[in-house]
Amino acid sequence: MKARRSTSGLPRADEATPGRSNPLGASTGRRSRVRAWPGANSRTRAAAKERAEMVALQQGIRFRRIFVTLVGAVVAVSALVVLLGTIGLLNETRSRPLTPAEQNTYKQEEIARRWQAWPATGVFPEEVKYLGLDRAQQYARRVGIAPETACGKAVDASVAGLLDSHGCVTMLRATYVDQTSTFVITVGVAVLKDEESRVSASEQLGQDDRVGVLPVAFPGTVTERFGTEQRQRTGWVGAGPYIVFSTAGYADGRTRAAVPPEEILHSELWPAAKSIGNQIAYFLADPPKVPPCTQGNVC
Template sequence: MPPEQPRTRPDGRRGLPLGSSAGRLRARPWPASRRRAAAVQALKEREEVARGLRFRAVFMTLMGVVLAVATLDVLLGSLGLFLETRSRPLTDAERAKYVADDIARRWQAWPVGMVFPEELPYNGLGRAQQYARRVGVAPETTCTTAVDSPVASVLGEQGCRTMLRATYVDQTSTFAITVGVAVLRDEDARIDAASKLPVDDRVGVRPVAFPGTVTDNFGAAQRQRTGWVAAGPYIVFSTVGYTDGRTRESVPLEEQLNSEMWPTAESIAGRIARSLGEPPDVPRCTQGNVC
């Protein structure tokens, strides 16, 4: 089919073939349509802004709640810490515990010279004050190996923790006195143990002799008497004999009763027990003496 020829218009100019759209004017949108489109777009933008504002408001509210809860927790914690740590008067129970704890740790916390002083005063004949001298301190040992069997069984039942021993001589070096400090779990255990100890002045702590000193001959056979005194969680045992090696059997009973030997031993053991069990100064408040 031959190609379509351009048409000739009445004015002599050629026109475009039929069906051709070239040169046609495009349709222009109505002004009202543009305004509606702009209004729709503006509405969408306002809705997006509103949604953003609502989201921001919700977010800020949640953050405010979280911060408020966190602040309240911090304030409550700070208040609790302040109330817990502020200085206040000690209660009776706290004072009693302070005393008990201080006494119970003395056997470890104190140096040897405080548990067993180098010199201890006692009253001799005519109540004249004299001084016993410490000859030596034995190594720490178990309770059951430092005492006689009847006493060891009682201490073992009550959970005796350890035994500290030292030997003294009187001012004239006539008597040798071994002092043994049995450390119990607490005062209740000490009370139970003391109630079960045998009433026999021939059994108790075993003597400790130190070679090369006047106590060299002080052994089990030389013990004249034994005894004990209690303080806090401690039972302070003592045993005494002559430094010249005399045995118990060789000394008449009357001489034992009238001798200053046993009062000297009792005085030395009593002073050690009182020192260990003496109540400490208790602060009035939880942080010293200022509440």
């Protein structure tokens, strides 16, 4: 079919010759297209991903090495501290010979707790040896043990204030009779807080034989007539943290005032009473056997 022509004899605009370019450079009758940038191929993407993974892996390895190093250092330091502590503990607790100062401390502590650690019958034995006439050995018999009491309630007022000011803890008392049941002797153990306090109190106590421990009588026994007025003489002796008082009188109830000064009726009484008090003081303060090592007999 032939193309239509205009009346002027020229072709119509919509009938332009195929392939002929318009002034903008686009082919006549076709839509213009924008050429896209070529995309990255799969090999490039894979290589980039692999490099990123490798970088992340290497960074993780570095972090792990740092972490492991820190943990190792902490564990090593902790182990060293535990080791040093164990060595120190073993050095402190291992058995070793006692030093002279430790031996002395052991003795003092052992003596100081005897009044509590021992039974009352241990502090005041049932029988106590003493020297009678012509230095004959005889035995005093314990009649009874009084209840533990405050120091101030078991001694004369002038002595009570002194004991209290030096930290007297308590007073233990028991009453004995001599082998013939003629003499009655009350022994009192004043417990001071330590040996230094006892020494200080002893320096101020004096030797007034009219004051000291108060007698303890037990009704229904030969001692029932022994009271404050019946005391013929009193005395004391220091031993460790203890002051051991003793006072003596006659079982028949005679008072001190009833005995004329020129009559020495108690020439046997007081040596016996003093000997009994000294024996009890010796029992309490007798130095214990000290183990040679901190953990017994084996160092």
